[in-house]
Every structure is written in structure tokens, then in C-alpha cells.
Amino acid sequence: MIGKGRCSLVFEAKNEVSKRVCIKIEPCEDCSQITNEINILRNQLFDCIGVPKLLFDGETEYLGTMWRAIVTDVVGDKTLEDFSFGDRLVLEDVANQAIDILxxxxxRGVIHKDIKPSHLVFFQNSLYLIDFGAAGPPGPSDLVTWRFASILGHFKGLDLDEKSDFESLWFSFLSLHGKLPWDGVDQGNALTLKLRSKPCDLQQQYPTLANIFYPLLEAD
Ligand SMILES: Nc1ncnc2c1ncn2[C@@H]1O[C@H](COP(=O)(O)OP(=O)(O)O)[C@@H](O)[C@H]1O
Ligand SMILES: [Mg+2]
Known part of the structure; x- marks a missing residue:
């Protein structure tokens, strides 16, 4: 097993020609996220840069339970969470790859809605975005991860859009430098601190990242 989600299990396996593949399963009785992911990977994101290719989907029995399963062609060796940046050029390159994927x-009309470091994986020297369980057209989502939630994501029922994904990506990259200003703070105060953590506010501290994200987040 290489990972675990809200209710999913993720495994690495080999296919019939010994190529590494990733298998993700979710219990059939509660499989709305994986079903959403299958539809998006198949209908909207097939052959999209930085997105795993859907090789198979179906149902399988495991530990006496029925599971909905997908097989994809990307098995990340590490995620952005495990990455440490010594080099400014590497940081720039990874941030630009992530922005290109978004x-x-x-x-293609898809907002990811749950961008965070553990959803960006490295495979064969390239970056891939995983977990399209919460993804969809612009609209609300209940599944946001608070630490990386965009400002709109703090308001239940408000529509998340392209900018929300970029904001969560900005917070994800900030987190690589250590604690986020809102770690350990309640949700109301976290929002205030996020409003004060735009690229223009952190230009002095993180000039490289701030310059990359400024054009994506400052324009309204
Ligand atoms: N293709 C993959 N390569 C490497 N690790 C993965 C892959 N897919 C999932 N994982 C790991 O498993 C965890 C859970 O998978 P995820 O798709 O996020 O499930 P959930 O929808 O339940 O959150 C991820 O955070 C990641 O650490
Ligand atoms: Mg996930």
C-alpha cells in the first residue's frame, strides 16, 4: 500500500508487461468521490498534461467487501510534501510545472478544488496532479482541506474557481518553507492571516515564489 485517503486505499502493482501502475479503491457503498474521479479522468482529462491516464475502472472484492477501483499509469515516488528545495531554479521549475497542469x-473546464502538497506527485522526473475526487466545474465543495483552502473555500456554499486552485497552490508552496502563519489557529483567524499572505505581502520573504504567483492571484 502506498497511500490512504478519506475512505480510499492506494496500492502500487505491476501490469502484465511489468509496468508499474497505481490502483485506488473506495468501498462501493460510499464511492461518490471515486465515481466522480472516473468520470472526470475519462471524459474531460484524458491525455491532459500532468494528469494520470485512466487504464481501467471496475469493481473488485477485497477483505470481504466490494470496492470501486481505478488503475492509472502514474506511481509517484514522492509527493510535494517530501520535497526540499535547496535550489531556486528547481523551485521555479516545479512551481511552473504545477501552474501549467492547473x-x-x-x-478543459475542470477545477480541482483540493490542491495540496500530497496531491502533487513526482514520477519519472515530472510532476503529476492526482485525486480528482472533489473536482468539477466551478462550484462549491465540502471537501476542501482547511490548511490549504483558498479564501473562497472558507465560505461554505461559495463557488470555487480557477483562482481558488491557484491560491491553494500558492499556500502549498509556502508550506514547503516551514509552518504556515495559520497553523494551529482557528478558522476565523486563519482566514484573516490568509488575507494578509498574498504574493505582494510576502515579496520580501519569498521573492521567487511571489513573482511567479503574483500575476495569477493579484488580478481580479
Ligand atoms: N498515483 C499515485 N502515486 C503516488 N501516490 C499516490 C497516488 N495516488 C494516491 N497516492 C497517495 O495516496 C493518498 C490518497 O490518495 P488520494 O487519491 O488523495 O485519495 P482520496 O481521494 O481518498 O483522498 C495520496 O495523498 C497520495 O499520498
Ligand atoms: Mg486525497
Missing amino acids: EAIHK
Whole structure:
């Protein structure tokens, strides 16, 4: 097993020609997220840069329970969470790859809605975005991860959009430098601190990242 989600289990396996594949399963009785992911990977994001390819989907029995399963062609060796940046150029490159992926999925009408470091994985020297369980057209989501939630994501029922994904990506990259200003703070105060953590506010501290994210987050 290589990972565990809200109710999913994730495994690495080999296919019939010994290629590494990723298998993700979710119990059939509560499989709305994986079903959403299957539809999006198949209908909207097939052959999209930085997105795992859906190789198979179906049902399987495991530990006496029925599970909905998907097989994809990306098995990340590490996630952005495990990454440490010594080099400014590496940081720039990874941030630009992540932005390119978001721009590509947005062009196809998909907002990810749960961008965080553990959903960005490295595979064969490239970055991939995983977990499209909460993804969909612009609209609300109940599944946001508070630590990386965009400002709109703090308001239940408000529509998340392209900018919300970029904001969560900005917070994800900030978190690589250590604690986020709102770690350990309640939700109301976290929102205030996020409003004070735009790229223009942190230009002095993180010039490289701030310059990359400024054009994506400052324009309204
Ligand atoms: N293709 C993959 N390569 C490497 N790790 C993965 C892959 N897919 C999932 N994981 C790991 O498993 C965890 C849970 O998978 P995820 O798709 O986020 O499930 P959930 O929808 O339940 O949150 C991820 O955070 C990641 O650590
Ligand atoms: Mg997840």
C-alpha cells in the first residue's frame, strides 16, 4: 500500500508487461468521490498534461467487501510534501510545472478544488496532479482541506474557481518553507492571516515564489 485517503486505499502493482501502475479503491457503498474521479479522468482529462491516464475502472472484492477501483499509469515516488528545495531554479521549475497542469485542466473546464502538497506527485522526473475526487466545474465543495483552502473555500456554499486552485497552490508552496502563519489557529483567524499572505505581502520573504504567483492571484 502506498497511500490512504478519506475512505480510499492506494496500492502500487505491476501490469502484465511489468509496468508499474497505481490502483485506488473506495468501498462501493460510499464511492461518490471515486465515481466522480472516473468520470472526470475519462471524459474531460484524458491525455491532459500532468494528469494520470485512466487504464481501467471496475469493481473488485477485497477483505470481504466490494470496492470501486481505478488503475492509472502514474506511481509517484514522492509527493510535494517530501520535497526540499535547496535550489531556486528547481523551485521555479516545479512551481511552473504545477501552474501549467492547473492551466491545462482549467482549459478543459475542470477545477480541482483540493490542491495540496500530497496531491502533487513526482514520477519519472515530472510532476503529476492526482485525486480528482472533489473536482468539477466551478462550484462549491465540502471537501476542501482547511490548511490549504483558498479564501473562497472558507465560505461554505461559495463557488470555487480557477483562482481558488491557484491560491491553494500558492499556500502549498509556502508550506514547503516551514509552518504556515495559520497553523494551529482557528478558522476565523486563519482566514484573516490568509488575507494578509498574498504574493505582494510576502515579496520580501519569498521573492521567487511571489513573482511567479503574483500575476495569477493579484488580478481580479
Ligand atoms: N498515483 C499515485 N502515486 C503516488 N501516490 C499516490 C497516488 N495516488 C494516491 N497516492 C497517495 O495516496 C493518498 C490518497 O490518495 P488520494 O487519491 O488523495 O485519495 P482520496 O481521494 O481518498 O483522498 C495520496 O495523498 C497520495 O499520498
Ligand atoms: Mg486525497
